Amino acid sequence: MNPEEKKRTKLRNGSMDKVGNVTIEEVKRKIEIYCLCSYCIKKMYIKDSGYLSVTTLNYTSAQFTSFLLTGVPGLEGFQIWISIPFSCMYLLAVIGNGLVMAVVARDKSLHAPMYLFLTMLALNDVLLCTVTVPKMLVIFWKGPSLSMFPACLTQMFFVHALFLSESAVLLAMAFDRYVAISAPLHYATLLTGSFIGKVGLALVARSVAVVTPGVLLILRLHFCRSHIIHHTYCENMGIAKLACNSITVNSIYGLTAALLTTGLDFVLISLSYWLILRTVFQLPSREARTKAFGTCGAHLCVILIFYSLAFFSFFTHRFGHQVPRHILILLANLYLLVPPTMNPVVYGIKTKEIRMRVIGLFSQPKRSKNNEAAKNRGIQDR
Structure with missing residues (x-):
C-alpha cells in the first residue's frame, strides 16, 4: 500500500x-x-x-464553485494578534464616519458642497471596510472559511466598485477645494445642489460600468485547480489565478481599467492640489498661508497613503513575484482599512465646523441634564 x-x-x-x-x-x-x-x-x-x-x-457551471479563504499565509499562528489592531481600526472607522454623517445630516447649515462630499466619503468608507473586515476577522479567529462562488463574486464586485468610488469622491473633493481657493467668486454658481447630485450618480455609474466587465470575465473562466485562495477576501486576480484557462484578457482589462480610472484620478488630484498650493503661495497673509498649508498637507498625506498602498498592492500582485505573499495580503487589507480610519480625523475632526458639532453632540445631553436639575431646584425653592 x-x-x-x-x-x-x-x-x-x-x-x-x-x-x-x-x-x-x-x-x-x-x-x-x-x-x-x-x-x-x-x-x-x-x-x-x-x-x-x-x-x-x-x-x-462555475456558479456552483466554492472557494476556501485561508487568511494570511505564513502567519496563521499570529492571526489572532493581527486581528486586534484591525478590529480597533474598523471600530474607529465605523464610529468616526458615522459621527460625521450624523452631524452633517442633523445640521442644515452644513448642507454645503464640501460637507456633502465629506458625507459621501464617510458613507463610502463605512461600506468599503464593512465589505471585507467582518469576514477577515472571522478567518483570523476561527480559521479558513468557505465562501460560495456567488458570495465571492459579490464581495469582489463591491470591493473594487467602492474603491473606485472612493477615488472619485477624493477627486470631487479636490475639485471643490480648488474652486473654493482659486475661484471663490464662482464657487456658488459652479457647485450647486444639482451638480453635486449629478456627481454622486456619475461616480456610482462609473464604478458599476468599470467593475461589471471584470466580473463577467471571471464568469467565463473554468476552475479545475486548487480552490484555495490564500487571502482574507475575494479579489479579482486572486480568483482569476485559480482558473485553468488563459487569464490574459482579465489581466489586461484590470490593468487598463485601473490606469484609466484610479491612475487618472490621482493625476487630476495631484494637479488640483498643485494649483491650490500655487494660489496659497500668493496669499498676502502669513497666517492664511500657514492654515492653508496645514489643511492641504493633511489632505495630501491621506491621499498619498491611499494611492501608494493601493498601487503597490495592485502592481506587486501582478508583477512582484519576489514579494512575500503575507506582505501582499497585509497591504491589500491595509489599503482598504487605513484611509477609512484616517479620513474622519483629517477631513472631519480637523474641520472646525464638524469638530464643534461633534463636541456639541456629546455635551448636549449634559447641558440638558443640568438645565433640568436647575429647573427642579427652582421649583423646590418656590
Missing part, C-alpha cells in the same frame, strides 16, 4: 485527528457542503501546507 492509499485509509477510518491546521471534522463538513452543492468529488489529496485541495471536479 503506497503512502497516498494509507492517507486515504486513515481518513476513512478517522484515525487521523488533524491534518496540518485543519481537523478531520472540518474536512468532513466542507466535503458535505461541496456535495450538497451538486459537486462530484473524484479525487482528493492533502497538500504539504496542510490545507485541503480539490484537484478533479465534475461540475456543470
